[in-house]
Amino acid sequence: MPRLRRYRGYSLRLAVTAFILLPCMLLAGFAAWLGLAAVERQGATRMQEDIELVTRAMTLPLSHALANRELAGVESVLLSAGRIGLVYGVYVYDEQGRRIASTGTPRAAMPSDQVVQLATGRERGGDFEDLGDEEVYSYFQPLTDAGGRIIGLLQVTRRGSDFEDYLSELRAWTVAGAVLLGLLLTGVIFLGHHRAVGRHVSRMERAMDRVAGGDLDHRIGTSGPLELRALSGSINRMLDGVVSTHRELVQRRAAEITLKEQLAQSEKLAAVGQLAAGVAHELGTPLATVDASAQRGLRHDALDDPLRRAFERIRGEVARMEHIVRQLMDFARRNPLRRRPEHANRLVQCALSQLAPDLERSDTVIETPGESDGDGPALDVDRIRVEQALVNLVRNAMQATPRGRVRISWFDDDEGRGFIVEDDGPGIPESVRPHLFEPFYTTKTVGEGTGLGLSVVHAIAEAHGGRISVDESPLGGARFRLLLNTSGHRA
Ligand code: ADP
Numbered sequence: 001m002p003r004l005r006r007y008r009g010y011s012l013r014l015a016v017t018a019f020i021l022l023p024c025m026l027l028a029g030f031a032a033w034l035g036l037a038a039v040e041r042q043g044a045t046r047m048q049e050d051i052e053l054v055t056r057a058m059t060l061p062l063s064h065a066l067a068n069r070e071l072a073g074v075e076s077v078l079l080s081a082g083r084i085g086l087v088y089g090v091y092v093y094d095e096q097g098r099r100i101a102s103t104g105t106p107r108a109a110m111p112s113d114q115v116v117q118l119a120t121g122r123e124r125g126g127d128f129e130d131l132g133d134e135e136v137y138s139y140f141q142p143l144t145d146a147g148g149r150i151i152g153l154l155q156v157t158r159r160g161s162d163f164e165d166y167l168s169e170l171r172a173w174t175v176a177g178a179v180l181l182g183l184l185l186t187g188v189i190f191l192g193h194h195r196a197v198g199r200h201v202s203r204m205e206r207a208m209d210r211v212a213g214g215d216l217d218h219r220i221g222t223s224g225p226l227e228l229r230a231l232s233g234s235i236n237r238m239l240d241g242v243v244s245t246h247r248e249l250v251q252r253r254a255a256e257i258t259l260k261e262q263l264a265q266s267e268k269l270a271a272v273g274q275l276a277a278g279v280a281h282e283l284g285t286p287l288a289t290v291d292a293s294a295q296r297g298l299r300h301d302a303l304d305d306p307l308r309r310a311f312e313r314i315r316g317e318v319a320r321m322e323h324i325v326r327q328l329m330d331f332a333r334r335n336p337l338r339r340r341p342e343h344a345n346r347l348v349q350c351a352l353s354q355l356a357p358d359l360e361r362s363d364t365v366i367e368t369p370g371e372s373d374g375d376g377p378a379l380d381v382d383r384i385r386v387e388q389a390l391v392n393l394v395r396n397a398m399q400a401t402p403r404g405r406v407r408i409s410w411f412d413d414d415e416g417r418g419f420i421v422e423d424d425g426p427g428i429p430e431s432v433r434p435h436l437f438e439p440f441y442t443t444k445t446v447g448e449g450t451g452l453g454l455s456v457v458h459a460i461a462e463a464h465g466g467r468i469s470v471d472e473s474p475l476g477g478a479r480f481r482l483l484l485n486t487s488g489h490r491a
Helices: 002-006 012-067 071-082 112-120 160-212 226-299 305-332 344-354 356-361 383-400 453-463
Strands: 089-094 099-104 125-130 135-144 150-159 340-343 365-367 378-381 405-412 416-423 467-472 478-486
Touching: 012 071, 012 089, 012 125, 012 135, 012 150, 012 160, 071 089, 071 099, 089 112, 112 135, 112 150, 135 160, 150 160, 160 226, 226 305, 226 453, 305 453, 340 344, 340 383, 344 356, 344 378, 344 383, 344 405, 344 416, 356 383, 378 383, 378 478, 383 405, 383 416, 383 453, 383 478, 453 467, 453 478
Parallel strands: 365 405
Antiparallel strands: 089 099, 089 150, 125 135, 135 150, 340 378, 405 416, 416 478, 467 478
């Protein structure tokens, strides 16, 4: 799990090893050690018992042969005893301790005095003896005649290494078994840990990484043991809380930025408006003078044609300049609004009647709300100025789509009330939108547009405490939304 490397401390796996696996292994090792000691003891006893049994089996025929002085009988019993694999040496002594017959290794034979001592002691039993380079185990059995008189001693010997071999084999098997058990236990505990806890914890970790990587809607799946499910559920609830707070913050920040931009725009427009008002005011009088002079000139009877055309052109251009001055004055107008409740439909109809000459010349189809929509909501507005805003918006839309469709509608929603003017023209590129409401911004040729229409609409929306915004229309072109009465301000 490379992700864990960034933390200091021990892993869950190490904890399981140290707190569960290691104590279990130590306990198992201790139990194996105790068991082995018991088995060792039992094994050694059994090996001694084996020799004891062999000795007992030989006692009767040997006693009989010895009592009858039949040496051949003694030899034959020894011969058959020598064939038994576990017997290392067999020795038969007479009552004086002399060895009268033996088979197997002669090394373990006893000196006569000891034999007499053992035989007269009438005790049978076994003992280990060190022969220098090896150890042997001997079992002694006194031999008696029918009357119970001691007539000799039988000694049966087994190699000490038999015991050693047996014990080291036993130990080797025990150690191998313990190692195998340890490995199996480790495997089982690691696998068990992975299935019960590890994989669920890794899944939780991966899920948290995804959330941290930006996938805010991703959540931890709730599976696995109850405790981990409860933990995943708590983390998910915490993530829900964190994410919703984060989203709220982002929204609030975006709203703040928009508000700041609007404020900056308003301040800019106010400054330009002041300038425009001054210019318009100063131009009004000279323009009126020029127009009056041209009018007087035209009244002369002896006016030749070129001069008449010149005076008429002067008047035409003066009219155009006056139109611009009027727009400038509209834009710069800061006098208080004369608000009155007006139905949306009436405002639309009045604006359309002002546009009658344009409509006559144009092939654009104007769509307005049907009769079923009634008069529409009542708006508390300055009628003259709202009509002017609608005229400007509809005129722009008509110019954008000379043979297309322009739709005028009203809205009454959570935000407030106002109008929507949209068309199926080319629309407005995203890059242009920030400049749209700036005075004198136009894409039209000289004489066709002044770049003041939307600035005037902006000023009117602001004066009403509303807003003008633009986006894409479902018709395919631009959609202007003119908010006039915010929800706190209703007619
Ligand atoms: P003008 O119409 O005199 O150019 P405006 O302020 O009314 O000035 O409009 C500014 C610019 O916005 C226009 O030149 C035009 O490029 C663009 N515009 C306005 N309305 C639309 C519309 N409905 N579709 C496409 N472009 C528009």
